[in-house]
Amino acid sequence: MLEGRLAALRSRTDRHALLWSSGVLFAAIVLHVDRLPPWCTLTILALIGWRIVTALQGRQPPGKFAIAILGATLLLGIASQFSGVSGLAGGTALLTCMGALKLLETRSRRDYFVVIGVALFLVIAACLDRQSLLRLPLYIAITWLICTALAIVGTPNVPLPARRAASIAGRALVWALPIAIVLFLFFPRIQGKTWTLPGSGTAVTGLSNEMNPGAISELTTAYDPAFRARFVGRPPPARELYWRGPVLQNFDGYTWRREPRSIYRQAPLQYLGEGYRYRITLEPHQRNWWFALDLPTGGPSREVMFTWDYMLVSLQPVRQPVSYDLVSHTETRTTEPLSPLQRRLALHLPAGRNLRSHELAVAMRARAGSDASYVQSLLAMFRDGGYVYSLTPPKLDVDSIDDFLFNTRSGFCGHYASAFVNLARAGGVPARVVTGYQGGEWNPIGGYYIVRQSDAHAWAEVWLEGRGWTRVDPTGVVAPERLDRGFFEALPQAVSTTDRMLREIDWLSDARLAWDTLNTWWKDDVLEFDLGSQFALLSRLGFDSPRVAQLGTLLAGAIAVWLGWLLLRFGRMPRARDRDPLARAWRRLGERLAKAGVARRPDEGPLDYAQRLRLTHPALATNVAPLAERYARLRYGPTPSDPDAITAFVRAANSVRLRETG
Amino acid sequence: MSLEPDLAAAVATLERVILGKSRQLQLCVACLLARGHLLIEDVPGVGKTTLAHALARVFGLGWNRVQFTSDLLPADIIGVSVFDRSTQQFEFRKGPVFTQLLLADEVNRASPRTQSALLEAMEERQVSADGLTYVLPEPFFVVATQNPKEQLGTFALPESQLDRFLMRVELGYPDAAHERELLRSGERRDLMERVTAQLDSVRVCQVQQRVRHLHVADALYDYLQRVLRATREHPEIKLGLSPRAGQGLLRAAQAWALLAGRDAVLPEDVQAVFPSVAAHRLLRRDPVASGDPADFARGLLRTVPVDA
Structure with missing residues (x-):
């Protein structure tokens, strides 16, 4: 029995099955290799290698006992590494190890199927883990490879050539495509993304909830997109593109922070002018705030709060890309007075710090007639006082405002916003720092704005009686080009060479924008396709009040149609002549000849036909008669049909010239 | 692969004897090589006997001719046991069927009983007499002729019996040109002396094997x-x-x-x-x-x- 088993293993088809199933397992594990602990990867590679080497040498794979011990050890190792195996990372690691272990005990075809099944599950795990468009081709390729292995292992007795297996697998995947699309469109999505397991995000740079000079200069060199905004209808002018983020109120003389308490009431807003409708697709940034055009009319859903300082804040940090629809007005007004609590907060300054600027502020306020003209005189000071915009300002003293205003006079938006708010508060005008993004790159292909980390900005808001909170951007008076043309044009040296190349070479720039458009579509319309989108689709299909039950009906109907189609397609297997390339080529040649007016009678043998052609159409016969004789030899001849000869015949038959004048 | 020279020569020789009947000749030769038996159906005088004779000579086969008549008995074909006085024993005298090529001329003239004796021998390729079985020589090729036009006093072979003949060939009259040549060259049977054997019986058996495979x-x-x-x-x-x-x-x-x-x-x-x-x-x-x-x-x- 042992001898028999070894002989069976050595047989060609079995070796194929082993090599293919270990190959696809390996390919599926590669998808996870940067997530797995190194010892895990090494163990898996060792197990796969062990199995292949023993098989090639014709030795016995390890016994059940050894496998059990190995399995227990690996389980313990993974459980301790990931503190359990219930999460995505731990579960995936366990699956990879168990797949490799299963490979060790493969003996029958069923075992190989199990290994291939594990590989498929690993692809699913990879899809749960990461969904970027860049990885999509990889997922498709590996799925195809796995299905090819399935075809090879599923054809036991004849060794199926890899190319043929790949073609079978490819066609099967194409036939499965309709049902995949139907499931995608109509399978009811449970609210909240259940398929996204929590805690699998990576840290991405973004705005933080505090600001000190230097914090934003790190951001400005980062070219990654923060979010994209697509306007319905006309977008606002570029100067109005202030994307509101964290509002910072607390200042200790050096660092601005968010007010942690939320005991304040939102001052009621009157929205003026026309509203802009738009959709933002936010990249995950691991914080709870959601960006909006200054100022939104409210949050996109009940899960996102519209705070007293007009921020959009969710309970959970943004760990996956999200899309949301908002309406914003760039002009607002509040006629009510500021509540005493908020006024106190918005005037607070650390005691005994930045004394020089404090004196300056008091003096300037005394000269100005009103809060509004005081704000104007502050801006005039920044414009005319010899201040320069720089991304590499010198470090500041502990009294950072004094040092900046009187000594260095060089800084970026954070410095100006910080100094401005400090001066305003010292002059008795309630003020606060608003951070966020300004501007963005217009993508003409996709018709939307890409707002990048390099567009990060900080500006000020002052409270003016009768107008409410009013945006003042001191950076705008120091470096107007920063706002007009965006960050890149203003400070090209701050961007890395690659990024500059991407923007300056036209076709590269176009390609980049096209890719961004595609990627946005992928994130907005594919990954973010949820129950709401399904209902929107239903109402577009003519359902007046979309319900989940209708989705189910549509789904069932579509599956029934698909199954019916498959039944029609495969219920009657193609006849032998359709599968036989020689017969197909001969038939096709016959059809062409019939079109050329020299049809072969169905009962006429190839040689008789050739003979008849020689008599009636001698010129045509010089091309066709040899083909007919070749066909007769291939079809009826004593030598077993040689695939190369058949291929050559097919090529010749398909390319033969049938014009008599030829 | 092309036709072997001796077979080509045999066919060519036959074509010199029987003029203008190339296709029928080929069919007759095919019938022989396929180990079948041949029924030639035609009016007298178109060369049936000449054809049989020529076939026997060209293929180097021994041949016998039996003219079937209504009083022909099975024993006249198969053979008969006679008592030998000197040995005090019955001795089987083999009939004309013990040959390699048997020309059964006007087979429909014989009684059904005689016909069926011949047909049995054709099928079995052996003959039984007095409890003993005698194997017929190899190759064994029967060329039977019948005249379809002559109905009176004949026993047409029943359709079920016709199955024993692999082929039925009609010779037909020669066309004008060949008939003229036929008239000019005189008696065909005189030509027979000059027809030489291109093969022998061993070679014929060998070719028959080749055909099977x-x-x-x-x-x-x-x-x-x-x-x-x-x-x-x-x-x-x-x-x-x-x-x-x-x-x-x-x-x-x-x-x-x-x-x-x-x-x-x-x-x-x-x-x-x-x-x-x-x-x-x-x-x-x-x-x-x-x-x-x-x-x-x-x-x-x-x-x-x-x-x-």
Whole structure:
């Protein structure tokens, strides 16, 4: 029995099955290799290698006992590494190890199927883990490879050539495509993304909830997109593109922070002018705030709060890309007075710090007639006082405002916003720092704005009686080009060479924008396709009040149609002549000849036909008669049909010239 | 592969003796090489006997001729046991059937009993007499002739018995040019002296073996089966070709392919021998209305596609 088993293993088809199933397992594990602990990867590679080497040498794979011990050890190792195996990372690691272990005990075809099944599950795990468009081709390729292995292992007795297996697998995947699309469109999505397991995000740079000079200069060199905004209808002018983020109120003389308490009431807003409708697709940034055009009319859903300082804040940090629809007005007004609590907060300054600027502020306020003209005189000071915009300002003293205003006079938006708010508060005008993004790159292909980390900005808001909170951007008076043309044009040296190349070479720039458009579509319309989108689709299909039950009906109907189609397609297997390339080529040649007016009678043998052609159409016969004789030899001849000869015949038959004048 | 020289020479020699009947000659030779028996149906005087004689000479076979008459007895063909006084024992005297080529002339003149004795010997390739079995020589080739026009006092072979003949061939009158040459050159039997053997009986057996093993592709079996099915499903036909007839058709096609110098059978080979093999076997509902049997068989072939 042992001898028999070894002989069976050595047989060609079995070796194929082993090599293919270990190959696809390996390919599926590669998808996870940067997530797995190194010892895990090494163990898996060792197990796969062990199995292949023993098989090639014709030795016995390890016994059940050894496998059990190995399995227990690996389980313990993974459980301790990931503190359990219930999460995505731990579960995936366990699956990879168990797949490799299963490979060790493969003996029958069923075992190989199990290994291939594990590989498929690993692809699913990879899809749960990461969904970027860049990885999509990889997922498709590996799925195809796995299905090819399935075809090879599923054809036991004849060794199926890899190319043929790949073609079978490819066609099967194409036939499965309709049902995949139907499931995608109509399978009811449970609210909240259940398929996204929590805690699998990576840290991405973004705005933080505090600001000190230097914090934003790190951001400005980062070219990654923060979010994209697509306007319905006309977008606002570029100067109005202030994307509101964290509002910072607390200042200790050096660092601005968010007010942690939320005991304040939102001052009621009157929205003026026309509203802009738009959709933002936010990249995950691991914080709870959601960006909006200054100022939104409210949050996109009940899960996102519209705070007293007009921020959009969710309970959970943004760990996956999200899309949301908002309406914003760039002009607002509040006629009510500021509540005493908020006024106190918005005037607070650390005691005994930045004394020089404090004196300056008091003096300037005394000269100005009103809060509004005081704000104007502050801006005039920044414009005319010899201040320069720089991304590499010198470090500041502990009294950072004094040092900046009187000594260095060089800084970026954070410095100006910080100094401005400090001066305003010292002059008795309630003020606060608003951070966020300004501007963005217009993508003409996709018709939307890409707002990048390099567009990060900080500006000020002052409270003016009768107008409410009013945006003042001191950076705008120091470096107007920063706002007009965006960050890149203003400070090209701050961007890395690659990024500059991407923007300056036209076709590269176009390609980049096209890719961004595609990627946005992928994130907005594919990954973010949820129950709401399904209902929107239903109402577009003519359902007046979309319900989940209708989705189910549509789904069932579509599956029934698909199954019916498959039944029609495969219920009657193609006849032998359709599968036989020689017969197909001969038939096709016959059809062409019939079109050329020299049809072969169905009962006429190839040689008789050739003979008849020689008599009636001698010129045509010089091309066709040899083909007919070749066909007769291939079809009826004593030598077993040689695939190369058949291929050559097919090529010749398909390319033969049938014009008599030829 | 091309036709072997001795076979080519044999066919060429026959064509010199029987003028203008190249196709019929080839069919006769194919019938011999396929180990079948031949029925030549024609009016007297078109050269049936000459043909049989020439075949025997060219292939180097021993031959006998039996003129069938109404008083011919089975023993006149098979042989008879006679009592030998000197040995005090019965001795079997072999009849004319113990030869390699038997010309059974005007076979329909004999009584059915005699006919069936011959047909049995043809089928079994052996003869039983007085409890002893005598094997007939190899090759054993019967060329029977009958005159279809002569009805009076004849016993036409029943259709079921016709199955024993692999082929039925009609010679027909020669065309004008060949007839003139025939008239000019005088008596054909005188030519016979100059006909030399191109093969011998051993070689004939060898070629017969080759015919049996000539390659038949799956596609050809498919075609052959389609042809057989067509004979069985044709509305005009009462009784189609039997499995034995199918075997015969295949063997004849193999022989034809060999004579054509091929190493494999083509549908064309099946088609070439089909009228001769099938026409006398197909039992038609209305033979008068459906015309000449060979033409009918050719028409039947037209309904069978070569490719599946």
